[in-house]
Amino acid sequence: MAHCTTKTWVPKVIALFVKQGTATTKEVAAVAGFSSHLTAMARCRQFGLKVVPVRRLSGRKILYQLSEIPSPESFKWNKKPSNHEISKHLLKRRKINVNTGCWEWQGYRNRAGYGCVRVNRCVQLVHRVSFEVHVRPLREGFFVLHHCDNPCCFNPDHLFEGTNQDNMDDAIAKGRHYSLCAKAKTHCPRGHEYTKENTCINRKAQRSCKECRRAATREWMRKKRIGNGIPV
Numbered sequence: 228m229a230h231c232t233t234k235t236w237v238p239k240v241i242a243l244f245v246k247q248g249t250a251t252t253k254e255v256a257a258v259a260g261f262s263s264h265l266t267a268m269a270r271c272r273q274f275g276l277k278v279v280p281v282r283r284l285s286g287r288k289i290l291y292q293l294s295e296i297p298s299p300e301s302f303k304w305n306k307k308p309s310n311h312e313i314s315k316h317l318l319k320r321r322k323i324n325v326n327t328g329c330w331e332w333q334g335y336r337n338r339a340g341y342g343c344v345r346v347n348r349c350v351q352l353v354h355r356v357s358f359e360v361h362v363r364p365l366r367e368g369f370f371v372l373h374h375c376d377n378p379c380c381f382n383p384d385h386l387f388e389g390t391n392q393d394n395m396d397d398a399i400a401k402g403r404h405y406s407l408c409a410k411a412k413t414h415c416p417r418g419h420e421y422t423k424e425n426t427c428i429n430r431k432a433q434r435s436c437k438e439c440r441r442a443a444t445r446e447w448m449r450k451k452r453i454g455n456g457i458p459v
């Protein structure tokens with residue numbers, strides 16, 4: 228996955244320890260490029276570096292050293308899973324919809340309904356990962372779109388590659404793009420035309436039909452009169 232950053236700071240930190248033997252938190256953070264040095268050692272341990280405190284310097288400074296100098300190949304983050312392994316991981320959480328043939332993701336879905344999966348320490352969209360491992364790597368500036376319009380589907384046969392423009396056209400064609408679809412409408416839901424005289428802009432900055440608003444006000448007044456015991 229091209230957009231996933233590898234942890235290039237890890238070899239730099241190892242080189243620092245090899246050169247100096249010991250290092251302080253501040254030195255490690257400076258070499259690694261961390262914005263704060265407070266969690267530097269925790270992050271080193273998270274990425275498999277065995278840092279241990281050796282000596283307390285003046286104040287609260289502590290000198291650390293590496294109990295073991297690892298070879299760069301021995302890291303988990305360096306071993307990228309193969310396409311076959313990723314594919315197997317995805318298929319474990321697949322439910323095939325017998326009517327549509329969609330492969331519906333059974334794991335976590337985001338608010339838009341797209342499946343999310345953790346690959347290479349990065350949370351990624353399942354349909355993108357599926358396209359990349361089953362079809363081909365995604366080209367720069369391209370998106371993975373659905374033929375089936377089912378966001379949680381990751382069946383490679385239902386996916387295709389497109390530009391942002393294709394994505395917009397597709398959304399409008401399927402009635403998903405809110406503002407552009409709204410512009411294409413010439414009549415309100417009850418069939419009154421959006422003419423200049425009959426249109427106003429409501430509080431949500433959407434077009435609103437004056438005819439329908441008048442009807443709504445009349446209805447509200449009528450209910451109020453009934454509530455107050457006034458004969459209609």
Ligand SMILES: [Zn+2]
Nearest residue numbers: 329375380385
């Ligand atoms: Zn599908």
Ligand SMILES: [Zn+2]
Nearest residue numbers: 415419436439
């Ligand atoms: Zn109307």
